[in-house]
Amino acid sequence: MSVEQRRASPRESSGNEVKFLISGGLNVLANRLASPQVVLPWVYSAIGGPLFLIGLLIPSVRAGGLLAQLTIVPTLLARKTRKWAYVIASFVLSAALVLVDAASLASGVAAAVGMFFVCTLTLGACNGIAVLTAQEVMAKAVKHERIGRLLAIQASVGGLMTIVCSGLVVFFFPDSASTGHHLVLIATAAVVWVCGGVVFALIREPPSEVQPKRSVWIETRRGWNLLRTTPWFRRFFVIRALFLSVGLATPFYSIHAATEYHAGAQSLGYFVMAAGVTNIFSGPIWSRMLATNPGRVLIWSGGLAAAAGGVALLQAAVNSLPLPLVYVAVFALLELAVEGLTQSSKTYLALMAPPDDRPRFLAISNALLGVLAIGLSGLIGVIAHTIHIYLALGVLVTLALVASVSAVTLKPVSTSSAG
Numbered sequence: 001m002s003v004e005q006r007r008a009s010p011r012e013s014s015g016n017e018v019k020f021l022i023s024g025g026l027n028v029l030a031n032r033l034a035s036p037q038v039v040l041p042w043v044y045s046a047i048g049g050p051l052f053l054i055g056l057l058i059p060s061v062r063a064g065g066l067l068a069q070l071t072i073v074p075t076l077l078a079r080k081t082r083k084w085a086y087v088i089a090s091f092v093l094s095a096a097l098v099l100v101d102a103a104s105l106a107s108g109v110a111a112a113v114g115m116f117f118v119c120t121l122t123l124g125a126c127n128g129i130a131v132l133t134a135q136e137v138m139a140k141a142v143k144h145e146r147i148g149r150l151l152a153i154q155a156s157v158g159g160l161m162t163i164v165c166s167g168l169v170v171f172f173f174p175d176s177a178s179t180g181h182h183l184v185l186i187a188t189a190a191v192v193w194v195c196g197g198v199v200f201a202l203i204r205e206p207p208s209e210v211q212p213k214r215s216v217w218i219e220t221r222r223g224w225n226l227l228r229t230t231p232w233f234r235r236f237f238v239i240r241a242l243f244l245s246v247g248l249a250t251p252f253y254s255i256h257a258a259t260e261y262h263a264g265a266q267s268l269g270y271f272v273m274a275a276g277v278t279n280i281f282s283g284p285i286w287s288r289m290l291a292t293n294p295g296r297v298l299i300w301s302g303g304l305a306a307a308a309g310g311v312a313l314l315q316a317a318v319n320s321l322p323l324p325l326v327y328v329a330v331f332a333l334l335e336l337a338v339e340g341l342t343q344s345s346k347t348y349l350a351l352m353a354p355p356d357d358r359p360r361f362l363a364i365s366n367a368l369l370g371v372l373a374i375g376l377s378g379l380i381g382v383i384a385h386t387i388h389i390y391l392a393l394g395v396l397v398t399l400a401l402v403a404s405v406s407a408v409t410l411k412p413v414s415t416s417s418a419g
Contacts, residue, residue: 016141023197027193029189040100044113065129066370068124069131072363077219086129090194151290155339155343240365245305246302294351304333337400
């Protein structure tokens with residue numbers, strides 16, 4: 001048992017679980033209300049930005065996260081208490097969301113698009129720091145055998161919050177323009193991020209062993225060496241890279257829905273609610289498998305993402321199918337797949353990575369995946385712009401199936417092997 005686990009008493013661990021559930025649920029809610037995959041593409045469409053730049057949306061978010069995570073690692077390792085990085089990031093992220101609202105109200109398209117992408121870089125940076133810090137603190141402050149279930153329940157709590165919040169927006173703004181819904185959803189997300197940061201600050205974090213603060217370059221090289229010399233991590237990274245098609249898919253479906261369907265001011269709210277409903281059920285669906293073998297969740301995630309693409313392509317072949325209802329199903333399937341991918345990846349690394357090197361494992365994995373995501377998303381964006389959106393969707397479906405098959409080879413892990 002590690003020093004961290006010895007210092008986290010059962011009572012502290014139980015109390016921390018409640019705080020993680022609340023802060024994690026608020027995190028899920030905020031990310032749904034201002035989702036780069038669903039909501040921000042609609043904002044971009046309302047701004048009137050060129051379609052070929054939509055492929056840069058997720059890469060810009062990931063690029064911000066990439067740079068921030070690599071930069072924050074030396075600071076985290078040099079501190080006994082690491083939760084404050086999350087708190088500060090949540091406040092800055094809230095301010096960036098306010099600027100996204102301002103961008104949607106800007107008069108000039110070029111200025112609005114420029115402001116929009118500056119904000120997405122900031123959102124990515126702050127979210128990257130929040131994700132890395134939350135994983136690190138959870139692995140310290142919660143019993144390892146409880147992490148998988150806790151992550152799954154977090155998603156369910158966040159899903160319930162999302163349904164209530166987005167339902168209230170639809171109820172109180174039934175006749176508002178689509179842009180009005182964007183503004184309300186994103187402004188609400190800004191408030192939620194502040195609340196989540198406050199709750200996270202209340203977590204009782206066991207102190208870490210302080211390590212000498214080294215340069216970002218030295219820590220990046222150490223992370224790269226871990227990737228080269230650690231067989232289980234190298235295999236996980238390759239498989240996780242194949243699953244980028246799952247994490248990158250939603251914006252392309254979202255922009256397709258936004259361009260094909262113009263009639264409903266409430267459509268975006270319904271899509272957000274569909275994601276919320278899926279979050280609620282994702283907890284019971286994934287929790288048991290996460291507790292026994294996170295790799296099985298990856299296999300199912302790839303299959304569900306492919307099924308979502310199949311539903312979208314079916315709507316194109318059968319025009320009589322109502323597009324709003326079809327895309328409720330598409331976003332629900334994608335959300336379940338992405339939740340499974342996210343929860344299983346976090347659980348696997350938390351259980352397998354040794355405490356002293358855990359921030360390095362997390363940072364180098366997320367950073368390299370961010371680099372690959374920029375290239376892959378840009379390529380699919382070019383395909384969507386120059387050829388056809390349906391070819392891009394076909395590529396995403398194919399890659400999701402390949403990723404699902406590859407996950408069979410992932411080394412199994414049990415909670416007793418953690419640390």
